[in-house]
Amino acid sequence: MSIQRSFAAPGGAVSVDQLPKLEGEITLYLGRGEGGLYENVLEAIRKRNPKLNLKIRRGATAALANSIVAESKAGVKRADVFWAVDSGAIGLISDAGLARPLPADLIAQLRPGFQYTQWAPVTGRVRTLPYNTDRLTAEQIPESVMALADSDLSIGWAPAYASFQSFVTAMRLLEGDKVTADWLRAIKARATTYAGELGVVMAVERGEVDLGFANHYYTLRLKNGKPDAKVALGFTKNDAGCLVNAGGILALSDGDLPINFIRYLLTEEVQSYLASEAYEIPLVEGAKPPQGLPPLDSISPPKIDLTQLADLRPTLNLMRRVGVL
Amino acid sequence: MSLTLGRRWPASYPLALLIALLAIVPVGVLVGLASDSAELFDAHNLRVLTNTLLLMVFTVLGSVAIGVPLALITAYAQLPWRRLWLILLAAPLAIPSYIGAFTLYAAFGRGGEIQQLLGWSMPAVNGLPGATLVMTLYSYPFVMLTTRASLLSLDASLVNAARTLGMSIAASLWRVVLPRVATGIAAGALLVALYTLSDFGTPAIMRVDTFTRVIFVEYNAFGLSQAAMLSLQLLVIVGLVLFLESRVRGNKERPGRHLTLWPSRGQKLLMALVFAPVFVLAIVLPLLVFGIWLWREGTAGFDATYAWNSAHASFLAALVAVVLAIPVAHAAIAGRAGRFMERLTYFGFGVPGIVMGTALVYVGLQLPFLYQTLGLLVLAYVLRFLPLAVGSVRSTAEGLDPSLVKAARLLGASPREAFQRITLPLTIRGMVAGAALVFLEAMRELPATLMLGPTGFETLATYLWRVYEAGYFGRAAIPGLLLVLMSALGLALMLSGERRAEFDVTGK
Numbered sequence: 001m002s003i004q005r006s007f008a009a010p011g012g013a014v015s016v017d018q019l020p021k022l023e024g025e026i027t028l029y030l031g032r033g034e035g036g037l038y039e040n041v042l043e044a045i046r047k048r049n050p051k052l053n054l055k056i057r058r059g060a061t062a063a064l065a066n067s068i069v070a071e072s073k074a075g076v077k078r079a080d081v082f083w084a085v086d087s088g089a090i091g092l093i094s095d096a097g098l099a100r101p102l103p104a105d106l107i108a109q110l111r112p113g114f115q116y117t118q119w120a121p122v123t124g125r126v127r128t129l130p131y132n133t134d135r136l137t138a139e140q141i142p143e144s145v146m147a148l149a150d151s152d153l154s155i156g157w158a159p160a161y162a163s164f165q166s167f168v169t170a171m172r173l174l175e176g177d178k179v180t181a182d183w184l185r186a187i188k189a190r191a192t193t194y195a196g197e198l199g200v201v202m203a204v205e206r207g208e209v210d211l212g213f214a215n216h217y218y219t220l221r222l223k224n225g226k227p228d229a230k231v232a233l234g235f236t237k238n239d240a241g242c243l244v245n246a247g248g249i250l251a252l253s254d255g256d257l258p259i260n261f262i263r264y265l266l267t268e269e270v271q272s273y274l275a276s277e278a279y280e281i282p283l284v285e286g287a288k289p290p291q292g293l294p295p296l297d298s299i300s301p302p303k304i305d306l307t308q309l310a311d312l313r314p315t316l317n318l319m320r321r322v323g324v325l
Numbered sequence: 326m327s328l329t330l331g332r333r334w335p336a337s338y339p340l341a342l343l344i345a346l347l348a349i350v351p352v353g354v355l356v357g358l359a360s361d362s363a364e365l366f367d368a369h370n371l372r373v374l375t376n377t378l379l380l381m382v383f384t385v386l387g388s389v390a391i392g393v394p395l396a397l398i399t400a401y402a403q404l405p406w407r408r409l410w411l412i413l414l415a416a417p418l419a420i421p422s423y424i425g426a427f428t429l430y431a432a433f434g435r436g437g438e439i440q441q442l443l444g445w446s447m448p449a450v451n452g453l454p455g456a457t458l459v460m461t462l463y464s465y466p467f468v469m470l471t472t473r474a475s476l477l478s479l480d481a482s483l484v485n486a487a488r489t490l491g492m493s494i495a496a497s498l499w500r501v502v503l504p505r506v507a508t509g510i511a512a513g514a515l516l517v518a519l520y521t522l523s524d525f526g527t528p529a530i531m532r533v534d535t536f537t538r539v540i541f542v543e544y545n546a547f548g549l550s551q552a553a554m555l556s557l558q559l560l561v562i563v564g565l566v567l568f569l570e571s572r573v574r575g576n577k578e579r580p581g582r583h584l585t586l587w588p589s590r591g592q593k594l595l596m597a598l599v600f601a602p603v604f605v606l607a608i609v610l611p612l613l614v615f616g617i618w619l620w621r622e623g624t625a626g627f628d629a630t631y632a633w634n635s636a637h638a639s640f641l642a643a644l645v646a647v648v649l650a651i652p653v654a655h656a657a658i659a660g661r662a663g664r665f666m667e668r669l670t671y672f673g674f675g676v677p678g679i680v681m682g683t684a685l686v687y688v689g690l691q692l693p694f695l696y697q698t699l700g701l702l703v704l705a706y707v708l709r710f711l712p713l714a715v716g717s718v719r720s721t722a723e724g725l726d727p728s729l730v731k732a733a734r735l736l737g738a739s740p741r742e743a744f745q746r747i748t749l750p751l752t753i754r755g756m757v758a759g760a761a762l763v764f765l766e767a768m769r770e771l772p773a774t775l776m777l778g779p780t781g782f783e784t785l786a787t788y789l790w791r792v793y794e795a796g797y798f799g800r801a802a803i804p805g806l807l808l809v810l811m812s813a814l815g816l817a818l819m820l821s822g823e824r825r826a827e828f829d830v831t832g833k
Contacts, residue, residue: 027780032795057697057780058791063545070549074690078697078780160542193532198796206436208449316546323369325542 013268022049029079031061061162065089080253086162091310094118121246123280129234131211141234145241149186156200156212171240217279244301341656345669351684358553387461392468400476417607419813422463423526428611456531462607468513475509481584515570523677556680622799635784639767642706643760650714674712682776706767714759721755765815
């Protein structure tokens with residue numbers, strides 16, 4: 001999977017004007033974490049489609065994924081579409097056989113390497129190590145995320161956050177359960193827990209901790225509002241620490257409405273909004289990457305199939321066993 | 326014939342029994358869930374247990390340390406504007422502790438509001454010490470009010486005797502007054518303990534792994550059985566505290582003359598200096614922080630439907646709770662078995678919202694027509710806060726002169742007519758008061774609302790939580806202020822009740 005290449009080809013995204021109007025009732029389970037920005041997108045879709053009755057249930061992505069599975073087991077179906085901030089939670093749903101297949105033309109809009117039959121990636125994100133620039137220099141950031149376990153840095157993290165859990169899953173797949181458990185234990189001894197990764201980045205900027213674990217966009221957003229913020233992005237090399245992950249959406253009900261709803265998120269307008277405002281990496285062909293992200297050829301993400309990140313349950317069990325959840 | 330009538334169950338019994346059984350359904354559900362596949366106890370649990378107990382003990386100690394002196398001052402010291410001081414010092418009750426936790430967390434620490442405004446670098450408020458501070462600030466009024474009530478029922482002549490025999494004021498307060506109000510202090514302390522055990526927002530915001538927070542994490546991973554096991558462990562502690570509370574009985578003295586202390590100007594100043602920080606931290610700071618946020622960010626993101634949803638659901642809960650409370654209250658007055666049924670419904674108040682939520686989510690999954698409906702949410706509120714309504718209805722009903730009903734019956738009224746024309750009109754005040762209390766508690770309830778609310782149903786409390794999680798602190802201003810305002814109304818209700826009691830004591 002080469003991100004650099006996938007950014008090159010222009011064209012692909014359609015405009016909202018080309019899409020059919022949405023009509024009827026639809027329930028969206030929205031894995032939150034992006035604050036008001038996803039809400040703004042949904043509000044815009046609502047405004048464009050006055051006949052759409054869009055109901056939104058908000059929750060942590062992993063919690064909603066688990067709810068969807070539990071609901072289907074109990075024979076109670078509530079959600080029509082699930083917009084998750086993380087592909088691990090999506091895999092949990094599609095592994096349970098609950099996701100409806102997407103039409104080929106929709107899949108074709110997505111960048112090569114991000115085309116799946118069960119779900120549509122909406123935006124991408126890179127795992128990063130935001131660090132306080134008063135306390136550390138770029139040289140002091142270890143090249144390996146594993147090396148952090150032996151450092152004496154103070155660390156901020158949000159273990160309850162879905163993206164972090166996917167990162168741990170990636171580490172499990174790359175390094176094995178035992179190494180991952182030891183690593184979590186070692187980090188836990190020096191870590192401060194925050195509710196979300198925005199909290200982590202804010203804490204790094206305030207100097208509460210030296211460095212944190214967070215998706216790239218929180219740092220970029222913070223710096224956008226506060227250009228002299230004392231925080232910069234650090235990257236590890238070739239390990240889970242710089243995993244490139246995606247948030248995405250899937251349909252849980254049959255019919256055109258869920259599919260057409262998904263199409264709205266893949267339009268040029270929404271994609272460029274999420275890139276410019278949320279600093280997320282658009283995954284539809286032709287949309288421009290966000291400003292402020294370092295040249296992507298300098299990042300070397302591990303080779304991992306995103307659908308494997310669905311193996312969330314062992315991750316949660318492991319995290320619970322070592323007492324970080 | 327009269328004998329057989331006397332042996333028959335009072336008419337309110339069957340209904341009361343049904344309601345009592347309903348009230349313990351959640352516990353049954355939890356036992357069933359926990360027996361599924363949960364691990365009984367591990368090292369992690371031990372840490373959670375330790376944290377929970379430490380937070381409880383520290384909060385109780387802190388509340389007694391602040392509440393008892395304040396009770397002495399507000400009960401006995403002759404100060405200008407006594408009424409105002411009492412209201413101000415009881416005011417923290419009007420603020421849900423999670424709002425306090427939220428604002429204190431945002432105000433202190435590096436880069437917090439205080440540093441941004443004044444440039445002072447402040448220590449962060451978080452962890453166990455932070456949670457203890459917040460819980461103490463918002464629960465000391467329980468101790469203050471119960472202790473004060475006991476103090477007001479004392480006769481001053483014993484103190485005067487001690488003083489005549491040469492004991493100093495301080496020594497006589499310590500050796501003569503305090504031992505006689507020990508039960509009042511204990512009652513308040515147990516309330517504080519109960520409140521601390523059931524609070525979810527404060528430990529979550531302060532990041533202390535107490536039972537409520539860990540249950541929420543387990544629930545979010547849909548580890549329902551583990552969440553149920555933890556809930557039961559928490560309920561054991563709650564049950565213990567409830568048992569202790571039922572043991573504490575106030576010893577009533579025949580009220581006599583009130584003790585009155587005349588502090589000097591210096592002593593007044595000292596009192597003000599010592600207790601100003603409490604008031605500033607608990608009341609001024611949160612309101613100030615909300616004010617700053619409101620000024621900085623305006624009302625962005627807030628939708629009036631959040632307030633309407635809160636009011637709507639809480640109103641339904643209040644209505645249902647009072648309707649259910651009437652048979653329970655009457656059963657409680659009618660006999661021993663009824664009193665036992667009433668005790669069963671009291672259990673719900675000891676069940677923290679998060680535990681109730683865990684149980685009812687499972688019930689909802691089994692009964693799909695209830696899942697994610699307003700009905701299930703209202704049921705959760707009712708089960709939790711029914712005792713408030715029962716207590717209120719019962720105490721007014723007990724105050725009724727039974728000869729009125731007997732007279733009506735003698736004059737040929739049927740039991741139903743006697744109830745409608747005598748009992749009901751005379752107990753309506755208690756019902757309204759009970760309904761108001763349920764309304765206000767339901768309005769503030771956070772975890773049960775998060776877990777059980779219908780899709781798209783955002784209340785003031787859940788919106789506040791969402792804003793906190795997303796880091797958009799500024800948007801907390803409006804829902805926060807509205808919640809404080811609503812709670813202040815509840816406090817006004819409580820204090821007006823207390824004033825009546827005070828008048829009774831002094832015989833005015």
